[in-house]
Amino acid sequence: MNKPTDDLRTRLRDIIFGTDTPAGRIFDIALLVLIIGSVINLMLISVAAIEMRVGTLLHGLEWLFTLFFSIEYITRIYVARRRWAYIRSFYGLIDLVSILPLYLALILPSAHYFVAVRVLRVMRIFRVLKLVRYANDANVLTRSLRHAQRKMQIFLGVLALITTVLGAVMYVVEGPAQGFTSIPRSMYWAVVTITTVGYGDIAPGTAIGQTIAGVAIMLGYALLAVTGGIITAELTNEIRNERQRRQCPHCERSGHEVDAHYCKFCGGDLNHDDEPPDDEEQAASRDKLD
Structure with missing residues (x-):
């Protein structure tokens, strides 16, 4: 009781x-x-x-x-x-x-x-x-970022190296007269410039320094493109794998969208493993999909 x-x-x-x-x-x-x-x-x-x-x-x-x-x-x-x-x-x-x-x-x-x-x-x-569909999409994005983790770590390591080199070079070229009072402060300028934020609190005054700044800005755009490419590639692979994992329980064919309810090949219900639909049910399902 x-x-x-x-x-x-x-x-x-x-x-x-x-x-x-x-x-x-x-x-x-x-x-x-x-x-x-x-x-x-x-x-x-x-x-x-x-x-x-x-x-x-x-x-x-x-x-x-x-x-x-x-x-x-x-x-x-x-x-x-x-x-x-x-x-x-x-x-x-x-x-x-x-x-x-x-x-x-x-x-x-x-x-x-x-x-x-x-x-x-x-x-x-x-x-x-x-909002199951959005939750599934969030899971796909999370898995994509997890798979891209090693590539992003290498990318961030190279970015840290470039920032250090740019900071050291600008410290030598510009010096304290232009606000580059130390290598860490020059590295701060490099980070702000590469990310295309450009606060303007530190700016190069010589022709050589401005040339280096221009190269750093162009490099920043290139690095953003690389980051987007890495994540986009992993996201594309994850979406492809997600579709391959979704298999129809009736015709056993894969390639369905994550939020699909009916099989695009046989018209069967993807969420229920019942008897395969007859011809009339398949036609009705196809009409519903169309």
């Missing part, structure tokens, strides 16, 4: 962790509204003019938000099937970090502004709105 507490945990679990029920969907949407409201409240607190006028109200609201999120975090731990798994999960850590800064602010006042990490909890919108 189930205990009343077990029934309560089950109902709360369906509401807090589930989005299939109306109550769970309402809870998650209300939670997102509170998260966004908390971040906006923190932004208003950071504005001195607003803080001087209604600072007491805003700080009171901040404590109310924190109290609600604290209760929500404790409740999530209580109803979770695997509590330690939730605590150590990405969302569990974000939930914890989102409430700690305000308590730490009692000891370290500057820690209060780390509450802005709550904006990361807005990522729950992927679960709430069932």
Whole structure:
């Protein structure tokens, strides 16, 4: 016989962790509204003019938000099937970090502004709105970046070497008279120039230095193209592999889009391994695809 507490945990679990029920969907949407409201409240607190006028109200609201999120975090731990798994999960850590800064602010006042990490909890919108297609696309992009990791490490190493050489050369060519007072400061100029940001706080004054600066700017555009090419190549390979992994359970042919529901060859349902569709069902599926 189930205990009343077990029934309560089950109902709360369906509401807090589930989005299939109306109550769970309402809870998650209300939670997102509170998260966004908390971040906006923190932004208003950071504005001195607003803080001087209604600072007491805003700080009171901040404590109310924190109290609600604290209760929500404790409740999530209580109803979770695997509590330690939730605590150590990405969302569990974000939930914890989102409430700690305000308590730490009692000891370290500057820690209060780390509450802005709550904006990361807005990522729950992927679960709430069932944006599975976008979640899959994000996973493809993540895997592409992971596969490009070694190439990017080599690229960043070469970039660091180029920055060091440019900084040393500009320190010798321009010297302290133009603001290049040390090699590290000259390296700062090289980074700003290569990334085409160009703050203008340091600029070469001699013809040789300006020539080197022009080469550095052109080199920066080339490096951006190389970076985009590496990531694009890995992304293309990952998309191709994703399509090859998606196989129809009826005709066993691959090459389907990630968000496809029906096979483009036989018209079968890609999400259900039932009996293959007959000719009429295939024609209806093809008409739906067209």
